[in-house]
Amino acid sequence: MSETEAQPQRLLIVEDEPHLSAGLKLNFEFEGFEVDNAATAREAVALLAGAKGYDAIILDVTLPDSDGFTLCKRLRAAGNFTPVIMLTARTQASDRVTGLESGADDYLTKPFDLDELIARVRSMLRRLSWERRAPVVTSSYTFGGAEIDFERHEATMDGKPLKLTSLELDLLRYFVQNAERVISRTELLEKVWKLPNYPNTRTVDNFVMRLRRHFEASPSNPVYFRSVRGAGYKFVPAG
Ligand code: CA
Numbered sequence: 213m214s215e216t217e218a219q220p221q222r223l224l225i226v227e228d229e230p231h232l233s234a235g236l237k238l239n240f241e242f243e244g245f246e247v248d249n250a251a252t253a254r255e256a257v258a259l260l261a262g263a264k265g266y267d268a269i270i271l272d273v274t275l276p277d278s279d280g281f282t283l284c285k286r287l288r289a290a291g292n293f294t295p296v297i298m299l300t301a302r303t304q305a306s307d308r309v310t311g312l313e314s315g316a317d318d319y320l321t322k323p324f325d326l327d328e329l330i331a332r333v334r335s336m337l338r339r340l341s342w343e344r345r346a347p348v349v350t351s352s353y354t355f356g357g358a359e360i361d362f363e364r365h366e367a368t369m370d371g372k373p374l375k376l377t378s379l380e381l382d383l384l385r386y387f388v389q390n391a392e393r394v395i396s397r398t399e400l401l402e403k404v405w406k407l408p409n410y411p412n413t414r415t416v417d418n419f420v421m422r423l424r425r426h427f428e429a430s431p432s433n434p435v436y437f438r439s440v441r442g443a444g445y446k447f448v449p450a451g
Pocket of ligand 1: 227228272273274
């Protein structure tokens with residue numbers, strides 16, 4: 213475990229704006245990452261198909277030959293679940309939702325704060341190493357019409373396959389491991405997102421809403437992923 217931690221984390225930056233791309237590379241290298249740049253979706257696909265493998269991808273939404281949403285969907289459909297943080301110049305909620313639904317794990321709106329981007333990337337990677345180290349007490353799990361195989365990254369609802377992002381899966385796993393217990397948003401940010409002292413709990417609400425859309429017959433009237441007023445959330449597997 214310590215030897216994997218000693219290896220530099222490999223990052224792929226997919227961004228066509230040369231100054232931003234070079235600036236990001238420089239800053240992430242300064243932070244100890246190994247960084248490759250791709251200026252087009254085509255270059256990104258070629259690099260991702262190579263033998264090196266990446267620990268995380270920073271993906272710009274507007275690319276000259278495609279867009280980040282399409283590229284991310286394509287990766288996920290091909291079984292590549294490398295954590296993706298999407299950079300979007302658009303501020304509309306619908307674009308953020310599209311980004312997350314395309315399989316991104318997180319997003320930042322341009323112009324963004326470099327320190328925040330670095331913190332978010334680190335948070336994704338901490339989640340991943342936690343995931344690898346976590347005892348597999350819940351490799352597969354069922355509740356209601358849902359069947360989840362955490363190890364194989366597969367889930368079905370009433371027999372129909374679902375596409376869950378790695379963050380959705382991590383959040384779900386935490387709920388499963390803490391079923392019937394009221395969990396605060398702060399605890400979720402700390403334990404699942406690995407972002408202690410991060411004030412924006414809206415991220416948590418967005419992701420709980422995504423779990424509800426996957427698993428609840430009526431997402432606005434949840435029986436499994438319940439809100440506990442003033443306290444947080446409680447997962448009730450019996451519904
Ligand atoms: Ca761009």
